[in-house]
Amino acid sequence: MGIERITNAIEINNVTKHYKDFSLNQINFTVPKGTIMGFVGENGAGKTTTIKAILDLIHTDEGTINVLGRDSKNLPKDIKAQIGVVFDGSNLHDNMNAKNINFIMKNIYPNWEEKVFNHYLMKLNLPQDKIFKEYSRGMKMKLSIAIALSHQSKLLILDEATSGLDPIIRDEILDIFMEFIQDENHTILLSSHIISDIEKIADYVTFIHKGRIVFSKSKDDLIYQHGIIRCRKNDIRNIDSSFVVGIRENGFGAEVMIHSKDRFKRIYQQFEVEKVSIEEIMLFVVRGKEMFE
Amino acid sequence: MIGLIIKDFINLKRNIKVLGFIILIYGISSYIMKDASYFGSIFTLVFGLLMLTTYGYDDYAKWDNYALTLPINRNDIILAKYMVLLLLTFVGAVINILFTGLMSAIQNTHMDTNMLRDALIAAGLGFALVILFYSIVLPFITKFGIEKARIICILIYGIFFGIYMFFRNIIQEGNSPVAAKLIQVLEIVRENVYIILPVLVIIAVVISYMVSANIYRKKEF
Secondary structure (H helix, E strand, O other), X not given: OOOOOOOEEEEEEEEEEEOOOOEEEEEEEEEEOOOEEEEEOOOOOOHHHHHHHHOOOOOOOEEEEEEOOEEOOOOOXXXXXXXXXXXXXXXXXOOOOHXXXXXXXXXXXXXXXXXXXXXXXXXXXXXXXXXHHHOOHHHHHHHHHHHHOOOOXXXXXXXXXXXXXXXXXXXXXXXXXXXXXXXXXXXXXXXXXXXXXXXXXXXXXXXXXXOEEEEEEEXXXXXXXXXXXXXXXXXXXXXXXXXXXXXXXXXXXXXXEEOOHHHHHHHOOOOOOEXXXXXXXXXXXXXXXXXXX | OHHHHHHHHHHHHHHHHHHHHHHHHHHHHHXXXXXXHHHHXXXXXXXXXXXXXXXXXHHXXXXXXXXXXXXXXXXXXHHHHHHHHHHHHHHHHHHHHHHHHHHHHHOOOXXXXXXXXXXXXXXXXXXXXXXXXXXXXXXXXXXXXXXXXXXXXXXXXXXXXXXXXXXXXXXXXXXXXXXXXXXXXXXXXXXXXXXXXXXXXXXXXXXXXXXXXXXXXXXXX
8 A cells, every 4th residue: 555545654553562571552543644643651650661662672462564555564674765764872882973963874774865864964963983882962963854854754653762862962862853754754752851842843742651552632622621620629529520631729729721621611611710731631641630539 | 684783783883993093003013923824714703893893882872673664674773783694794704804814924934825724714713613603693792682691691701711711621531432522523613614614604694593583572661
């Protein structure tokens, strides 16, 4: 199936993987083609494990995964050649330089574009002759991204690609992703625990917590449908609990996050509903709920 | 897959200086001792050892995680390693032969055809032993990773050496029928070495590759 015909770049159905001390439970979400999916969750929530499952680096216990319209198990080489992957560490040997990488990749990727690679090296200020041992963390990440973009990739899978970088480099990298996504056949799955990056560029957000997907929705819908009200602790009792996502109590009163904002506003006109950020939604879902229970 | 082989050789580039140094040291020692044959096989062994270094580099960089996202499959990664092993050991054996030739030229030793034949057989034997050794070791490295497999390497090396010493003792002690039989077998091996060695090496490498590939297919990263 050609990339033009598929609607989802990645489809994950009921994926389960058990470890001794951690499990991925019934993971379900899809990454629509032509979009940026932000994959968020705290450290250890299961982001990397899910990405490893997508890349067939681990064997899942249950469920299926489709990548670019094909079963992710033993993806054919021509499909793999269209996927660019960037991990948290650079995974490249310390005593190599960018020239060496170009030579190696030329002999691995059938669709390797030397010119494009050199263009990115220039653009990202990456010296060709310096060995990676002498590269900073930011330079290593930029190099990995340059590799991922130099073989006509249709899908980028990035695991914490912006973590640990300073805001200027992060911004630079996000710009490159925005440029990449201009082509409607291009898709990005970007995992991060830096929510501000996700808020800046993602179309969809999937939130994983303790190995379970809490939600996977369009970013605009999430922001539009949720709201925060500030009220006295006594007022909480009067709110229908089916609206409540989470509650935070403090000395002066309480903050309540609600969903279905429009319906809530019609019923409870006495409350002022404030806008929320993705980060607040995550915090209320995870921490607010515990308090509410 | 060629990219993977290139990757290992680029990584090993740093070791060239050390190798040059080793060749020099052994060259001087051979010159002083007036015997090159003793040291020749060292090179095959040293080049073989570089194989472990390539695993060390890959392990340190966590390369395999990344390599598996490239358009190569799991079998390619294993196959590339076996190709690197054969290439490295072959280069080692060639240097061995060149070294022996060079040393005898420097020392003005007259080399007749018999001596040349023996030198070639010694080089071939060194090559075969290194390949046989790694055919046993590589599946362990594939299974446990280079760090844990180091101990196993030493163990297997010890077993090899033990077997060698055992047979050597029997032969040296002399007159027993076992020794006679053994010498007879060794003679047959010596005479048919051109057939036995390649066949043995090919069978060992193929079986070892199949075992390693099977282990690697089930591995998680």
